[in-house]
Amino acid sequence: MTISGSWQRTARGAGLLSLDGSIRPTIFAEMSALASSTGAINLGQGFPDEDGPAEVLEAARRAISDGLNQYPPAIGMPVLREAIAAHQKRFYALDVDADREVLVTAGATEALAATLLALVDDGDEVVTLEPFYDAYGAVIALARGVHVMVPLRLPDFLPDHDDLRAAVTDRTRVILINNPNNPTGTVLPKETLELVVELAHAHDAIIVTDEVYEHLTFGEPHLPIATLPGGRERTVTISSGGKTFNTTGWKIGWLTAPHDIVTAILAVKQFLTFVNGAPFQPAIAVGLGLSDEFFDSIAHTLQAKRDLLSSGLTKAGFAVTMPQAGYFVVADAAPLGYPDAATLCRQLPELAGVVGIPISAFCTAQLGAEYSSLVRFAYCKKTDVLQRATAQLEQLGR
Numbered sequence: 001m002t003i004s005g006s007w008q009r010t011a012r013g014a015g016l017l018s019l020d021g022s023i024r025p026t027i028f029a030e031m032s033a034l035a036s037s038t039g040a041i042n043l044g045q046g047f048p049d050e051d052g053p054a055e056v057l058e059a060a061r062r063a064i065s066d067g068l069n070q071y072p073p074a075i076g077m078p079v080l081r082e083a084i085a086a087h088q089k090r091f092y093a094l095d096v097d098a099d100r101e102v103l104v105t106a107g108a109t110e111a112l113a114a115t116l117l118a119l120v121d122d123g124d125e126v127v128t129l130e131p132f133y134d135a136y137g138a139v140i141a142l143a144r145g146v147h148v149m150v151p152l153r154l155p156d157f158l159p160d161h162d163d164l165r166a167a168v169t170d171r172t173r174v175i176l177i178n179n180p181n182n183p184t185g186t187v188l189p190k191e192t193l194e195l196v197v198e199l200a201h202a203h204d205a206i207i208v209t210d211e212v213y214e215h216l217t218f219g220e221p222h223l224p225i226a227t228l229p230g231g232r233e234r235t236v237t238i239s240s241g242g243k244t245f246n247t248t249g250w251k252i253g254w255l256t257a258p259h260d261i262v263t264a265i266l267a268v269k270q271f272l273t274f275v276n277g278a279p280f281q282p283a284i285a286v287g288l289g290l291s292d293e294f295f296d297s298i299a300h301t302l303q304a305k306r307d308l309l310s311s312g313l314t315k316a317g318f319a320v321t322m323p324q325a326g327y328f329v330v331a332d333a334a335p336l337g338y339p340d341a342a343t344l345c346r347q348l349p350e351l352a353g354v355v356g357i358p359i360s361a362f363c364t365a366q367l368g369a370e371y372s373s374l375v376r377f378a379y380c381k382k383t384d385v386l387q388r389a390t391a392q393l394e395q396l397g398r
């Protein structure tokens with residue numbers, strides 16, 4: 001039997017559908033499988049190899065013991081929604097109504113999917129930066145939207161403002177930004193965020209902002225686009241506990257937005273997962289209320305890991321673009337004599353016992369060709385793992 005359907009659009013949107021109609025796994029799944037089959041150090045898929053704060057883990061265990069094991073409310077447990085609202089107030093001076101303007105989701109991924117499925121009609125344009133997180137292309141395709149891209153340009157992976165102006169038109173329904181950015185580690189300058197707000201107003205578009213790396217910035221504190229004048233009333237802000245509390249497998253995410261938009265998204269979300277993660281919701285609430293010292297320390301610890309991996313990669317002969325935030329560093333393998341990162345990444349376990357992800361996996365063909373020698377390496381790993389990885393990568397230049 002041949003099964004056709006919207007999965008094909010989704011897969012095509014994510015670049016997963018081959019010409020013969022077969023489907024490949026996501027690049028993250030493929031590279032993690034390669035790491036486990038070869039025993040190579042996995043600097044591909046972005047997940048930490050250490051547990052997060054003990055209080056958060058303990059709160060989840062307690063919640064299970066206390067019997068919080070049934071369906072929570074569709075919009076999320078009050079304790080978590082209140083913690084999210086308090087977090088927005090504490091870090092960004094944003095007043096968010098915990099009962100009307102917050103929605104708890106199955107990770108940032110479901111927040112993105114439900115948002116785009118709710119807001120995008122057939123043929124509506126969705127503008128993203130490129131390279132983009134793989135789910136964006138897939139979900140835009142599933143929503144039958146048209147994906148319009150603005151390249152992040154070297155040397156700093158910043159968007160050109162004229163490109164952004166040209167991309168946003170009256171056909172644009174959503175401007176979807178990811179700040180701080182995966183895979184480039186870019187933090188968008190305030191002027192760029194202001195331009196996004198200006199363009200959204202001029203063309204009556206909604207801003208969707210994926211801020212899952214909000215607490216992992218290495219310079220200025222994170223600036224949510226919803227804090228800018230005119231931003232909040234047309235912005236859906238998405239985040240997740242996964243990156244902040246080293247709990248990527250818990251899949252507790254959320255969004256904050258004006259009430260009418262939350263209602264539209266809830267209408268979709270309640271038939272995707274309905275709800276998820278009952279005992280994890282109060283645990284993430286505990287995490288959001290941890291001390292300033294905790295939030296400072298996670299960024300500092302990660303910055304030291306960024307520096308360690310970046311200098312190791314430089315020593316190994318890669319040309320590195322220094323990330324300003326997040327889990328990943330982009331390294332150019334061309335100086336080492338490897339112009340094709342997609343091929344290199346598949347050989348890297350054998351050559352150096354390490355796994356990375358080619359940046360072309362986050363791009364369409366045109367930019368992918370331009371960025372063909374770039375590799376994304378994750379530094380959200382133990383220090384000794386990063387030390388071993390860099391020592392092994394130094395063999396490449398020999």
Ligand code: PMP
Binds near residue numbers: 110133182248252
């Ligand atoms: N957005 C970005 C930019 C990501 O890097 C990730 C992966 N962590 C997600 C969304 C998905 O987040 P979650 O695991 O909470 O669904």
Ligand code: GLN
Binds near residue numbers: 028029044045
């Ligand atoms: N966000 C993770 C990354 O960028 C991967 C999540 C996934 O495997 N879908 O590596």
